[in-house]
Amino acid sequence: MMAIRELKVCLLGDTGVGKSSIVCRFVQDHFDHNISPTIGASFMTKTVPCGNELHKFLIWDTAGQERFHSLAPMYYRGSAAAVIVYDITKQDSFHTLKKWVKELKEHGPENIVMAIAGNKCDLSDIREVPLKDAKEYAESIGAVVVETSAKNAINVEELFQGISRQIPPLDPHENGNNGTIKLKPTSQAGRRCC
Amino acid sequence: MADRHGGKAGRRRGGRSRQGACPGCREVRMGVASSRYWAFHQGDAHTAASRVPPSSPGGGSPLALPLSGKLPLGRYHLSFRDLTGVGPQTSSPSTMESTQEKPAESSSPVPGSEEPAGLARDPEVLPPKESEGCARPLETAPKKICGYLSKFGGKGPIRGWKSRWFFYDERKCHLYYSRTAQDANPLDSIDLSSAVFDCKADAEEGTFEIKTPSRIITLKAATKQAMLYWLQQLQMKRWEFHNSPPAPPAVPDAALAGNGPALRLELEQEEAELEEFLCPVKTPTGLVGMAAALQPVPAMPLALQNISLKHLGTEIQNTMYNIRGNKQTQGTGHRPSGEDSSPSEEPQREEQPSPPDLSAPGKDPADSPKPTPKSSLTANLIQKAKRQSNTFPLFTEGLTRNRTAQEKVLALEQQVLMLTKELKAQKELVKILHKALEAAQQEKRVSSAYLAAAEDKDRLELVRHKVRQIAELGRRVEALEQERESLVQTASLREQQVQELRQHVQLLLDKNQAKQEVIQKLSEKVTQDFMHPPNQTPAPPDAADRDLLSQQEKMEHLKDDMEAYRTQNRFLNSEIHQVTRIWRKVAEKERALLMKCAYLQAKNCQVESKYLAGLRRLQEAVGVKAGECSELLRQLIQEALQWEASEASADSAVLSPISEYDEYGFLTVPNYEVEDLRLLAKIQVLEVHSHHLLAHEAVEQPLRERWAALGELAPSAEIKQLLRAGVPREHRPRVWKWLVRLRVQHLQGPGRYQELLSRSQACKHPAARQIELDLNRTFPSNKHFTCPASSFPDRLRRVLLAFSWQNPAIGYCQGLNRLAAIALLVLDEEESAFWCLVAIVETIMPADYYSKTLLASQVDQRVLQDLLSEKLPKLMAHLGQHRVDLSFVTFNWLLVVFADSLISNILLQVWDAFLYEGTKVVFRYALAIFKYNEEEILRLQDGLEIYQYLRFFTKTICNSRKLMNIAFNDMNPFPMKQLRQLRMAHRERLEAELHELEQLKAEYLETRAAQGPAVPEGCTSEDEGEAEP
Secondary structure, three states, X not given: OOEEEEEEEEEEEOOOOOHHHHHHHHHHOOOOOOOXXXXXXXXXXXXXXXXXXXXXXXXXXXXXXXXXXXXXHHHHOOOOEEEEEEEOOOHHHHHHHHHHHHHHHHHOOOOOXXXXXXXXXXXXXXXXXXXXXXXXXXXXXXXXXXEOEOOOOEOHHHHHHHHHHHOOOOOOOOOOOOOOEOOOOOOHHHOOOO | OHHXXXXXXXXXXXXXXXXXXXXXXXXXXXXXXXXXXXXXXXXXXXXXXXXXOOOOOOOOOOOHHHHHHHHHHHHHHHHHHHHOOOOOOOOOHHHHHHHHHHHHHOOXXXXXXXXXXXXXXXXXXXXXXXXXXXXXXXXXXOOOOEEEEEEEEOOHHHOEEEEEEEEEEOOOOEEEEXXXXXXXXXXXXXXXXXXXXXXXXXXXXXXXXXXXOOOEEEEEOOOHHXXXXXXXXXXHHHHHHHHXXXXXXXXXXXXXXXXXXXXXXXXXXXXXXXOXXXXXXXXXXXXXXXHHHHOOOOOOOOHHHHOOOOOHHHHHHHHHHHHHXXXXXXXXXXXXXXXXXXXXXXXXXXXXXXXXXXXXXXXXXXXXXXXXXXXXHHHHHHHHXXXXXXXXXXXXXXXXXXXXXXXXXXXXXXXXXXXXXXXXXXXXXXXXXXXXXXXXHHHHHHHHHXXXXXXXXXXXXXXXXXXXXXXXXXXXXXXXXXXXXXXXXXXXXXXXXXXXXXHHHHHHHHHHHHHHXXXXXXXXXXXXXXXXXXXXXXXXXXXXXXXXXXXXXXXXXXXXXXXXXXXXXXXXXXXXXXXXXXXXXXXHHXXXXXXXXXXXXXXXXXXXXXHHHHHHHHHHHHOOOOHHHHHHHHHHHHHHHHHXXXXXXXXXXXXXXOOOEOOOOEEOOOOOOOHHHHHHHHHHHHHHHHHHHHHHHHHHHHHHHHHHHOOOOOOOXXXXXXXXXXXXXXXXXXXXXXXXXHHHOOOOOOOHHHHHHHHHHHOOXXXXXXXXXXXXXXXXXXXXXXXXXXXXXXXXXXXXXXXXXXXXXXXXXXXXXXXXXXXXXXXXXXXXXXXXXXXXXXXXXXXXXXXXXXXXXXXXXXXXXXXHHHHOHHHHHHHHHOOOOOHHHXXXXXXXXXXOOXXXXXXXXXXXXXXXXXXXXXXXXXXHHHHHOXXXXXXXOOHHHHHHHHHXXXXXXXXXXXXXXXXXXXXXXXXXXXXXXXXXXXXXXXHHHHHHHHHHXXXXXXXXXXXXXXXXXXXXXXXXXXXXX
């Protein structure tokens, strides 16, 4: 039996960039053109193998509209990782991303893994944010960066795999804020991948 | 045309047969056979009514039928009486001959004046016997409906009317028919339970139709009255069938069976109602009922044609049966003797008018010396009457077959008549002879006195006296003569006067004639002028005359038609009435069945959902260990999930299918992709459906009635309760509009919405972008918002844009789209939806609920936490133990008033109360939702599982009554004061916290600025190294 590690991940980003779609694609491998805008937050889990561990992602999807930002701390508090999503066709969303990064740096958990997802890469012909900019920025903050398409299922798995790799391996001494670590038999949520 | 003449003749004949009878006789006859009398009477009326213009279809021979139908009526009736064994007239042929000769012999000078009385008494003897005979068919007739009717059928060249014996079977509500009454096997049957009846005014007399779903049967009764009788009886039977409690195995429901007597009463009452349409038709005696079976099959021109080609098998069977049957009961079938003796009654009745005529001359004593011509006259009259009766075409037919018995009676009665007359004449003679004798005796006395006179003187004296007497007499004669002359003179004078007067009258008549002619001419002219344009040359008077006549004729026809149509209309009215009643009845039954079906379906859904839940539990319990078991389980689950598809296509689709969308367009089956969630979704849908089915009749119906009874809407305790229980869909728009108006009256100005709209078009609010972004993401599970052709997104856009200018401080907050969308879905009117949104945001919710900081929303989260801890301490302890923060669901609940959480029918019920009572309702329901699922949450022992469960658990709530009861009863007391205090306290605290946070932020920035451009966090250097892909 493999060890299961629960990782709290939160999704942040401007409204309408596709946070919920990425989660939906990752967890249910399903895409819906119109997902109801998230209000409050949404919670889903998915377990993926990583090395000799199973990583159970506890994904908290948040609301994008700016006035809901004040609720975000509740969700990034105690997160092992944060996926910050922007829309490659909207420059504004990239600015919002930077704001989130800043907030995380200021108020987020200390060792939080940040992953930048440039969503809607299927619409690259109307791209506003060059990949180069994103890469440069990600590098500057030490974040994983990947352009995804929840619609076409591009790089969504990879995004979370990247996060998994960023998570420091289980160290009995290090028992910080990387989420709770538990050993328990597989529950029904893990059935899909084993 | 010939037919019409025939009809008139027939009427005349029928009329005379009535008038001919003496008053006493008639009374007696009416008592005996009143039904027949009325049959005649009605028959006459209908004959007149059904006269159809020759041009109309089927008007070829409408009158031949009533005639042939009407007259045999009487004959059959009588024949039946005779059948019952009255016939005392059976005498030997020899006596018969003698009576026939009697009238010729009775030239004896005896007049009979007292005779008629004796004759009149004769029929009086008959009634009891006759009524005895009548009573039987009358009693049996209502029980058994049967009789001969002509059925239109056949194919091709042999298409035509066929005589059939029809009889009704009570048990099956079927009308069977066979070729003759004696046939054992019916040819076919007509299902009356689902049939409707029709009669057409322009069709042949007596024709009516029975329409069943599968075919139309055209039938023809002998008379119109018989037709109406049939129709009415069939209607009654059909109604009885529908009204009768269903067969025991069909519905074991005791309640339904218990309705039996009540329904009976209703039936009677409704039967009384029916009379308004068409008064019950008297049984046409002899044409229907068992008695008709004894009649011969109405003659058909071609016997072969009558044989059913469609049912040859049955025909052969019946023929065989008849052959066998005839051997055993020969002659009992048609009873020719009984029938033939019947016409004897008719001639008797024909004679009855003669005696009163005879009595008048018989009383005159002056005529007594010469009675011979009188008596011979009587005989002549009798003979004439006889001849007349013999000229009856119908009677000749009967007479030729067996003349002896009938004539015997006749002769005997005539003999009696003659003898009585003779006796009377003899008595008169005796009286006259007596008087003659008296006169002779007086003369004898005088002459003997003369002879007795002794002397000449005396004799002379006597002679003188006589002479004087003679002279006196002569004078008197003279005076009389004079008187006579003067009288003659005056007579001639009078004559002259009369002559003059006559001339005068003639003059006046001529004058009148001339005037009439003038009038006629003028009126013709007028009609002509009226008919033709004035410039046309006036038609010759001859033509006008003819025109007038034809017009009159036409009018006559039209009147007839009108009468016929009126009858038809009356019948059709009754038919409509009945069919409606049956329809109502059937609808009632259907509703009961549907209710039962819904109940069963609900039960089935519950069982199914339990089964699925069981499967799920089992799956969880078994886990991955037992591969075989889990494989089996997986299979079962797959099967269970697939049921839906096959079920929907099968029968359940017809009744109340689990439709994909509810009445407001929300998807009923949530789209979960994960299999175990799909299972849950299925369970939940089944539960919801079963609740819906169960609630529909039991709960919603009374509510609906209460709402319907509610008049003007005004705030009251009653309406509060009603709103809590939910507004029926048909009343909701009206009620919501009222609720909204109550709240925003002070804000509403005329044209305010349009003004805001035009402002939003003129200059875009910064929120417009976000609105646009959310438009297509509003209720993706609702067909009104996902359908590309739908107008809802556009309307929603306008409402939200208008609101962004109505309240620029809020502009747009995610979630307002849901609120506006719900309002749009319910109110279906942009402006009303807009005002509903205004009512919620600006009057119901506290300030800052949707503002930039969502301060009030955050406050309410804490308030809810407090309330939960107070009302559901056990649950909160459990959640605290597993470190579950509820706000990730409850924030949404409160912000959009459950729009994302509850299934639509419960959601709208919550909104009904929410719009009236305000935010307290939201808290009540938030608490109630947790209470509703408390057990389930307490069972979960893992934080993640609880989170998973909380994601969808609101959608599993399907018992709105239960939820409502928890919200409004279990959560009491719930004072507004407490809520206000909690809100105030938390608001202060939150504001302080925010202030603190701001300070922290400022401090942090300061420290960072002091630190300079150093690497902010130590650990990021590590990450940087691993960040390379």
